[in-house]
Amino acid sequence: MSDVNSRASGPVRRSRDVPLLVERARAGDPRAVARLITLVESGDEVLPQVAAALAPYAGQAQVVGLTGSPGVGKSTTTNELVRALRARGHRVGVLAIDPSSPFTGGAILGDRVRMQDHATDPGVYIRSMSSRGHLGGLSAATPQAVRVLEGAGCDVVLVETVGVGQAEVEVASLADTTLVLLAPGMGDAIQAVKAGILEIADVFVVNKADRDGADATVRDIQGMIALGERGPGEWRPQVVRAIAARAEGIDDIAAAIDKHRDWLERHGELRRRREARAAAEIEAIALGALRARIGSLRDGTQLPTLAAKVAEGAIDPYAAADDLLTQLAT
Ligand SMILES: Nc1nc2c(ncn2[C@@H]2O[C@H](COP(=O)(O)OP(=O)(O)OP(=O)(O)O)[C@@H](O)[C@H]2O)c(=O)[nH]1
Numbered sequence: 001m002s003d004v005n006s007r008a009s010g011p012v013r014r015s016r017d018v019p020l021l022v023e024r025a026r027a028g029d030p031r032a033v034a035r036l037i038t039l040v041e042s043g044d045e046v047l048p049q050v051a052a053a054l055a056p057y058a059g060q061a062q063v064v065g066l067t068g069s070p071g072v073g074k075s076t077t078t079n080e081l082v083r084a085l086r087a088r089g090h091r092v093g094v095l096a097i098d099p100s101s102p103f104t105g106g107a108i109l110g111d112r113v114r115m116q117d118h119a120t121d122p123g124v125y126i127r128s129m130s131s132r133g134h135l136g137g138l139s140a141a142t143p144q145a146v147r148v149l150e151g152a153g154c155d156v157v158l159v160e161t162v163g164v165g166q167a168e169v170e171v172a173s174l175a176d177t178t179l180v181l182l183a184p185g186m187g188d189a190i191q192a193v194k195a196g197i198l199e200i201a202d203v204f205v206v207n208k209a210d211r212d213g214a215d216a217t218v219r220d221i222q223g224m225i226a227l228g229e230r231g232p233g234e235w236r237p238q239v240v241r242a243i244a245a246r247a248e249g250i251d252d253i254a255a256a257i258d259k260h261r262d263w264l265e266r267h268g269e270l271r272r273r274r275e276a277r278a279a280a281e282i283e284a285i286a287l288g289a290l291r292a293r294i295g296s297l298r299d300g301t302q303l304p305t306l307a308a309k310v311a312e313g314a315i316d317p318y319a320a321a322d323d324l325l326t327q328l329a330t
């Protein structure tokens, strides 16, 4: 996606002219894409406009989530998957989500280094994002960022999240296909069950298969899959071995993603997942808005007035909360 022309090339970096930014992102201007993601990430007040402008492009990209413990090889695998997808002629977007970092607007150093291979490829957008300050948190920001990449013509969007907590599990579950990476000897298989990751994994990748214990890890995870109850026609998670650092097993991962994609389409599951994703998104946005309004009530006179009444015993706190909710709705 090469630069189109130089119109407003400087101001694009700071622009809040949503129609212009979307037009330029559609034309493949990476600065416009970066700017739109920054607006999304920071929860800018033009965000609803961005969402409205991007709505027509929803659902055009295949979204693949990669999650797993820190250091398991997500970025290395992503880097190799990008290479494989590019070889097929796909345009690829990569979002590396850092749920904790206050860092915004650029690339996490490690990811930048490991995905360096694609830095000059105009068919690849790589972007790290943090969710700090975003009203709806990660679950609201990530789908919007995916939409920016869809709008920019990406056929596939890879979303890397560190799988350590519920928020990351939620984000991973926003993908069409979720890859859970494990490594030998990290007790990962057991951790995966604890973290609820087993339920969200469509494909398990046992990475670092060059290390001792890979066979045991594959066995553990297959054992756990076998224990899971599955109806007829239900997807059975695939287990793939890889040595991402040597680009081994990448074709197998890509094949497993393809297979899952076929299954999704054949069973109407793609639509169901995307509707579930939209529902989560709406909920996150609505809750964020609600929280903001409650915050403004706290700063205004309504909440203090109610609090005074509750404190002096004039009304009970449930009645006061009802009153507050009524005020929120108006
Ligand atoms: N031995 C071995 N090392 C690997 C393999 N894949 C990745 N690594 C190494 O593992 C380290 C971490 O890899 P990353 O790809 O950054 O892992 P990550 O999961 O993205 O890490 P975070 O984003 O920090 O959670 C790097 O030093 C890689 O070179 C592999 O298959 N075998």
Ligand SMILES: [Mg+2]
Pocket (backbone or CB within 6 Å): 074, 075, 076, 110, 111, 160
């Ligand atoms: Mg990484």
